[in-house]
Amino acid sequence: MVFELKEISPTKILQSATSEAASWRLANVISTVMDENEGHQPLAHHSIPQRPCCRFDASWKDNNLRYGGGFVIDNKDGNTIFGSFASNRVLSPLHTEFNALLWPMRSSLVLGYISMAFVSDCLQLVKLIEEEEEWPSLMAEFDDFIELRSKFICCSISFVPRSQNFRADRLAKGARSRGLCFPHVNSEVPTWIVLDTAWLESL
Numbered sequence: 001m002v003f004e005l006k007e008i009s010p011t012k013i014l015q016s017a018t019s020e021a022a023s024w025r026l027a028n029v030i031s032t033v034m035d036e037n038e039g040h041q042p043l044a045h046h047s048i049p050q051r052p053c054c055r056f057d058a059s060w061k062d063n064n065l066r067y068g069g070g071f072v073i074d075n076k077d078g079n080t081i082f083g084s085f086a087s088n089r090v091l092s093p094l095h096t097e098f099n100a101l102l103w104p105m106r107s108s109l110v111l112g113y114i115s116m117a118f119v120s121d122c123l124q125l126v127k128l129i130e131e132e133e134e135w136p137s138l139m140a141e142f143d144d145f146i147e148l149r150s151k152f153i154c155c156s157i158s159f160v161p162r163s164q165n166f167r168a169d170r171l172a173k174g175a176r177s178r179g180l181c182f183p184h185v186n187s188e189v190p191t192w193i194v195l196d197t198a199w200l201e202s203l
Contacts, residue, residue, distance in 0.1 A: 051117045051154060052076060054108060057168035058100035058122070059176040060093045066179060069100035070171025073108065073116075083107055084171040084190055085183040091137060097122045098141040100172065101157070105148040107185055115154040121162040121169070129157055 056071035066086045073081040085103055090096055101118060108116050120126055128135065129145070149155050162169060174193045175182075184190050 051115045051156075052113065053117045053119060054104050055119045055160070055165050055168045056100050056104045057120065057165055057172045058093070058096040059169075059172040060089070060096040061176070064176060065089055066176055066181065067096045067099075068172040068174070068176030068178075069096075069103055070168045070173075070175060071100075071104035071107070072167045072171070073104075073111075073113075079187065081111065081185065081187055082167075082171065082189050083183075083185045084175040084193075085181075086175040086178060087181050094122075094124060094128075095138065095141065097125045098138060098145070101125065102141065102144050102148065103183075105145070105155075109148070109151055111185075114152055116152060116156075118155070118157045119160050119165065120157065121160055121165040123159050126157055126159045 052073055052075045054071055054073045056069065059068040059070075061067075065088065067089050068086045069084065071083040073083070075081075083104055087099070090099060097120065101120065104118065105116075127133075128138075135142075170193060171190070174190070175184075178192065
């Protein structure tokens with residue numbers, strides 16, 4: 001307000017601070033993964049390798065103060081990265097799904113990926129992005145998506161049935177049920193989901 005004559009709501013300030021804090025934690029949590037990527041030369045546009053796959057999902061309930069997101073990145077070398085987070089509730093389930101996409105996009109870039117195939121079981125979100133429909137209530141999310149997409153050499157989003165997105169679904173639901181805001185990105189499954197019987201049966 002003092003320097004730029006801009007009046008920002010406390011809610012927006014809190015969301016911005018939370019996002020910055022999550023980014024800082026992410027950069028520190030994944031330092032070991034970044035070390036593995038050191039020494040790799042940037043890829044030229046004409047030599048794009050087969051893209052890794054990032055399956056993501058969201059969990060939203062009308063009576064919950066938090067929503068959850070989860071993603072699983074499967075690399076072609078067999079390594080897997082698990083991500084989960086919880087944040088303050090947003091306007092609708094579709095807003096939740098969109099934010100559940102934006103977070104793994106940011107995380108992928110921080111991890112050093114420049115090419116990624118994102119996969120969701122939310123057909124409405126996939127169609128919305130593919131057809132570039134105009135939803136006034138999602139303008140902020142669309143702006144973030146376009147900016148993040150521009151930082152990838154190759155980036156796509158496609159639909160899969162929920163039965164093929166089980167791990168991301170469990171991560172999202174588990175994150176929401178914890179009842180607190182947090183981010184987690186690691187090559188190891190979160191300790192709070194290791195004891196999930198359904199998760200173990202899916203392995």
